[in-house]
Amino acid sequence: MATSADKYIVSRPLYSEDGFLEVHEKVHRRHKSTLDHVIQFFMSDSKRVKNAALSLLPFISWMKIYRIKEWLLGDIVSGISTGLVAILQGLAYSLLASLPAWYGLYAAFFPVIIYFFLGTSRHISVGAFPVLSLMVGSVVTRLVPDEGLIPPVNITGFEGLTIGEQRAIVSASLTFLVGIFQLAMGLLQVGFIAIYLSDTLVSGFTTAAAVHILVSQLKFVLGLQVPGFTGPFAIINILQRVFSQISSTNLHDLVTAIVVMVVVFIVKELNERFRSKLPVPIPIEVIMTIIACGVSYAFNFKENHNVDVVGKIPNTFEAPVAPNLQIFQETAMDAFPIAIVGFAVAFAVAKVYAVKHDYVIDGNQELIAFGASNIFGGAFKSLAASTALSRSAVQESTGGKTQIAGALSAIIVLAVTLAIGFLLEPLPKSVLGAVVIVNLKGMLMQVCEVPYLWRKDRPDCFVWILTCVASIFLGLDLGLAVGLGVELIVVVFRTQFPRCSVLANFTGTDIYRDRKDYINLYEPEGVKIFRMPSPIFFANIDFFRGKLIDAVGFNPLRILRKRNKALRKIRKLIKNGELPFTTKTSNDTSYFHTEDSEDDGNMEDLDQPVDFSDLPIQVNWRSELPANITVPPVDIHSLVLDFSAVSFIDISAMKGLKTALKEFIRVDVAVYIVACDPYIIEKLKSCRFFDDEIRTSIFFLTLHDAMLHILEVNPPLSVCEKVYNKHGNLLNGNSSLRSRDIHNQRPETRF
């Protein structure tokens, strides 16, 4: 019967969902209710407590497997290298935060100690992160503006302190609050929120941050005095100020900075190019810093050339401070995005190394670790800590295996700060600015993703650009919020406007495809197959109904109303004796409904199913109606909805779908829903979707099952004849149709 080429042979009963359920019993699976989950949570308590205790101190687990012989050397080398980098970055990033330089060094010490015990990542280097420093800086300069500007709030306890000291207290309290938020999120187990910061969003956001960093470093590189601006459009104000003072550029600063930038840039490129040949990359930033210190000291840049230098670094730590509650109030709205960004960046970097070295990190534990680190750091006036990609790369690439490297780097920082910190005093700030700017290359180069995204994924490109532009002009916190909003809307958009299509059959097979895509498809007369390849919910149920009406070519509600109006007229004609029917069963009360004098008198009645009960005749809407009454014809008898890609239906959509289906059923179009997810059918049942008009028997397992059923129900002979005729014509007219398709035909498998 089948040709030898036919390998796909199926012969089985025809199944509607109801019929299938009768034959194949479903296992009753009890789905856990919320209560069950709560009970389970408390039942498994003792084991959970033990696990929780262990997972709260992850260092225990890796300390147990520590291989001293193999790992320790790597950790030591890595710790020393990372420590040197951390010192330089700490100094530079505290400039971003508008703080005296040594507070950045604290961020490379205090938080690292806590993270050692609590963190699950073995490779990230905890400490200052430029984007975070900048966000802290914008809060700091808002609450404690430069001299000459009036602070927006008077904070108690600030009397008699220098601007630097005031700012340090603001930064410390903010860091403390960031830690509280992170700890709270960790305890609430909401570490999953990091997934909403998609790659695209983070890329656009960090590019914008790089622009901000670049602009904020201009004043150091040019040796200008520019007050910090905050709020929306601050970047424009800063640029305006910089360019209005451009003539008073300090040439010593500029030349030093350019020399440092060029040398560092070239050596970094060489490092990159000969990466495989070099045992460790040349630490050019450290070298240039030392040279710059020497030169600045030798020529007394500060006194002779009015160059802004790092200045005195205290050789003791400052005593811990209690956070200022008034600052908490003022910065609550800023601390939240800082907490999110700090965690998200660290988690992203940690994930890369976790995959690479095949261990597990835990988002919630990371939140707890960073929360505790920042609370501890904040108490000691440290900057808010996260991780810098560049520093983590140093820690990992120089052989760091565990956080022992991190702890060592903290000790290096401690030693340098306390013992030889004074050597850094003559370092010009322009050198730090230059180092920061050179390191922006990677972040700024992310702009190159835009043309790629534009070609590949327009909506994603849209997210990138909007996030970046909003972050540049509105500031990083608002920009992040805008980016998140746009990103969520894009997801909704993608789900909302799918490509609906009308399907048709490949003759002789069970395959259905968009009828516009192929030429020799067979569309059985009187049947429309409509496919909506997306979830159906409040935002696209109207879209769905519109597309459905477009596809079938008529509005069923309008037809129903016209039919009901026609029926009223017929009733009136019969009553007036103008129609030659004998009213055999009629009595007076049955004409109660015909009292309406106007044809649009009662609109609600027109939406009811056509009711023949009080009429002596059955009206055939396809034939001519008497007395010039016309009703638009309905040229389909069956409508098949392919729900195979409908992944959920919400309650608004259910109502809309029900209305739509009823409208079709009331104009005598049989509706079938095929390939619907069994869970959606269950949900529809539990929501009382079904009634006298819409029955569960409309569901069929596959499109082909429904089509075979339709063929069975609708006079198969006449349809068959028509099919043969139509098909025959098609064949004669189109000789390119492959003969195999015809060979395969048997009456049952025609479409």
Added chain:
Amino acid sequence: MATSADKYIVSRPLYSEDGFLEVHEKVHRRHKSTLDHVIQFFMSDSKRVKNAALSLLPFISWMKIYRIKEWLLGDIVSGISTGLVAILQGLAYSLLASLPAWYGLYAAFFPVIIYFFLGTSRHISVGAFPVLSLMVGSVVTRLVPDEGLIPPVNITGFEGLTIGEQRAIVSASLTFLVGIFQLAMGLLQVGFIAIYLSDTLVSGFTTAAAVHILVSQLKFVLGLQVPGFTGPFAIINILQRVFSQISSTNLHDLVTAIVVMVVVFIVKELNERFRSKLPVPIPIEVIMTIIACGVSYAFNFKENHNVDVVGKIPNTFEAPVAPNLQIFQETAMDAFPIAIVGFAVAFAVAKVYAVKHDYVIDGNQELIAFGASNIFGGAFKSLAASTALSRSAVQESTGGKTQIAGALSAIIVLAVTLAIGFLLEPLPKSVLGAVVIVNLKGMLMQVCEVPYLWRKDRPDCFVWILTCVASIFLGLDLGLAVGLGVELIVVVFRTQFPRCSVLANFTGTDIYRDRKDYINLYEPEGVKIFRMPSPIFFANIDFFRGKLIDAVGFNPLRILRKRNKALRKIRKLIKNGELPFTTKTSNDTSYFHTEDSEDDGNMEDLDQPVDFSDLPIQVNWRSELPANITVPPVDIHSLVLDFSAVSFIDISAMKGLKTALKEFIRVDVAVYIVACDPYIIEKLKSCRFFDDEIRTSIFFLTLHDAMLHILEVNPPLSVCEKVYNKHGNLLNGNSSLRSRDIHNQRPETRF
């Protein structure tokens, strides 16, 4: 061959997507680019201009078909009834906006005139809307607080004006700005945004608004002096103030209000119950207002009992004012939600009547109409206009057919305001408050939806509650924003965490279902079928990979690394001569890769495909490995991903999917993707998803096609034997298996 019960018989070639494309040529459909759309937009210019001009003035089209004989009487009756209601509501709702009473009357006149010409709805009654009035009121009291409180900003031009006059100017400017926003949105064709205000959101929001309205009317009903509070938690402050003064309640106000409330409530219930019997509902509010006016005048409530009355209503209109730009600046953030809410509510009401009376309304034209109405109204100090459901119901139910009824109602308002407005002077404000409160019943009763939603659709219930709570406590504007955010997140959530499942086959058919749902399913050995019924995008690609790894039971990356490590050891063994293989083709250079001394020296290499090229032997990972090297076994040879419900894949997900597929392919698991939307395949192709490892041949038309192909590729005999054995055992152990299933079997259709 097939039993007579088998009606589903298909015999066709087996198709992969590639094979299918070869046989069935696809029509090349050129999809319009953005440029094409722009060109088309300008090409069809002349026709578009004419249509646009006509659609800008919709009254022309319905004036043409106006049936004077049939419609005019209805319009006149409706106009008069609506006018009377509009006067009362205008007075009452201006109290909500904290304005002198007559400004609400203006809202029933000026905007209506413009809407007559520009609006597409024939049935809504344009004018004051309580929620909108309240939102305006919160801005008004913020900028012009009650006496004794200091306004936050000094607005130029406010010197020497009374508080009422100042508030009128604020309200007028705000209304003007609302109009500008609406007009701009209409011109930008963004009328579709109304769909994001889902039924659930609007229900929660209006319930919260009803609570606000109730609280704001308490002071009138009790006759207290309570200043207006604004901002988050204002409602708590107001309630606190009201209850702290509760002892100074004016009993005359309270008694009057209670009497009015009780009478109006009862009569309204009667109206509702005998709706079919009454020609028109009893206008009880109007009657009670007239009675209250009389009583108040007769007993001189104002002087004798210190009752707060409406007071003097000027018998001329005020001259138009130019909007105040300073107020624009201060209220820009408030005007936007007002514009959205005003439009959305009016559009929702209009849509109901448009469906009922079968005409088309146009969201963008409605935005333009309301924009123009509010700009015009704002110039004449009118309140922001939208529509009130109750008033529109009056206009429609009393026989209104077109906006001629609306225009007539405006004329009634005009006449009453100018001619007999002074009669309303003695009306106590408590009566207005009482009328407002009674009318809140419907809005407050929406609370009953919550238990229904809770049972039927948990996430929707969540949206309702959060929107309502946020709107009550944070204020309507912030509450709306929170509600919208929650709503979008819920959509993302629903798409994000689908119910993944492992499928298995109903023996003898092409049907596959969740293996956990049925007992007698057949899962071919070595094959896993994984179904992810949702789009795949940045927020669930990790979830997808996690679930996939759970489903197959092993982590392919870990296996790959272990295999590569094992290979390194084998290479070392061979090099050292510890393995008894003759290195027939080896030369020195081929051992270049084995120089790594540590087994975890170079992680990147471990992620590469297993490379046997430099080895004299092929390693069979399933057999024992020499020298106690162990690699975890992989017990599947094929992985089938059912993508039938994947409606889109974004670019992040593409990267993640590619990585995941590669990991499986590299451990020799053949991956197949079935039932994938052809458009997704096209997109993957254009994004260079395919390479040497991932080929387009992995796509198959249906799950069954892929399974048959797998059976063909993987030694069919041995698999067949196993199947027979396994199946035989299953049969013996489970006699309930239907015999028909077995009869249908042929080798090709086993699963």
